[in-house]
Structures are given as C-alpha cells and as structure tokens.
Amino acid sequence: MKFILTREVGRLAKWLRILGFDAEYFTEGPTGSLIVQALRDERIILTRNHRLPKTKGIKIVVISAEKIKEQLAEVLRELKIKPDSKKMFSRCTLCNAGLAEIGKDRVKDKVPAYVFATQKNFLICPECGRIYWQGTHWGNVQDIVRKLGELGS
Numbered sequence: 001m002k003f004i005l006t007r008e009v010g011r012l013a014k015w016l017r018i019l020g021f022d023a024e025y026f027t028e029g030p031t032g033s034l035i036v037q038a039l040r041d042e043r044i045i046l047t048r049n050h051r052l053p054k055t056k057g058i059k060i061v062v063i064s065a066e067k068i069k070e071q072l073a074e075v076l077r078e079l080k081i082k083p084d085s086k087k088m089f090s091r092c093t094l095c096n097a098g099l100a101e102i103g104k105d106r107v108k109d110k111v112p113a114y115v116f117a118t119q120k121n122f123l124i125c126p127e128c129g130r131i132y133w134q135g136t137h138w139g140n141v142q143d144i145v146r147k148l149g150e151l152g153s
C-alpha cells in the first residue's frame with residue numbers, strides 16, 4: 001500500500017514511513033498532476049481537500065482529524081490497516097527511501113559513542129546517508145502504534 005499526501009496532511013508522511021509505508025509528499029503543482037502521480041504509482045491520496053475529482057482507479061481518503069496521532073488512527077481505520085511491527089523502521093523518515101543494513105564497523109564515526117557501544121544493528125538510508133538504529137524512541141513508537149491498533153479495532 002503506497003500513499004501520496006497533500007501539503008495539509010504532510011506531517012503524516014513521517015508516521016506512515018515509520019510504519020514502513022511508501023509515503024510521498026505532493027507539495028507543488030495542480031490537482032491534475034496529483035491525480036496522474038497517484039494513478040501512475042498506484043498511490044492512495046491522503047488529503048483534506050473534499051473537492052478532488054472522483055477518479056476511477058484512485059482511492060482518496062479525506063482526513064478530518066486535527067492531531068497527528070488521530071490522523072494516523074483515521075487512516076489506519078479507514079483503510080483497515082493493522083500496523084506490522086516487522087515492517088516498521090524500514091524506511092527513511094526524511095526521504096522515504098528503503099533502508100539498507102550497514103555493518104557496525106562502518107558506522108563508528110557516524111553515531112554517538114553510547115549508541116555505538118550499546119547497539120548491534122544499524123541501517124542506512126541510501127539517499128541521504130542517515131543512520132538508523134533501534135534507539136530509545138523505538139519503544140515509544142511501538143507503544144503509540146499499539147494504542148492506534150486499539151483505537152482502530
């Protein structure tokens with residue numbers, strides 16, 4: 001399942017990426033090119049715009065919630081998505097690229113010393129070079145996702 005998000009719900013992209021979904025921004029251009037991009041890449045449109053034309057082959061979810069967690073819950077509920085913890089943290093939250101594994105020996109100068117000392121597994125974004133690891137925020141995210149799952153059911 002892939003997404004394209006319009007500007008007003010753009011912050012949601014980061015969360016969808018954390019959950020492992022391919023989520024692109026649509027920030028520029030006319031509605032027509034949004035439709036074209038959604039069709040071409042088979043993306044679900046997430047937006048606040050009620051006036052997007054209904055187009056065959058495109059699913060549009062109009063988000064009504066204001067808060068980011070409620071928006072995410074709304075998407076999960078609307079599309080009947082159950083977050084899969086195995087897919088989480090497989091994408092760069094900045095540029096949406098799929099993360100690749102990188103050997104611990106290659107990240108020594110790129111992460112804080114305490115992280116290097118305590119973590120075994122690292123991932124790298126092939127686009128921007130950002131290094132990811134199973135840090136303390138991991139627990140919080142799983143917590144939030146569990147709550148979202150409860151909201152959705």
Ligand SMILES: [Zn+2]
Nearest residue numbers: 092095125128
């Ligand atoms: Zn990146």
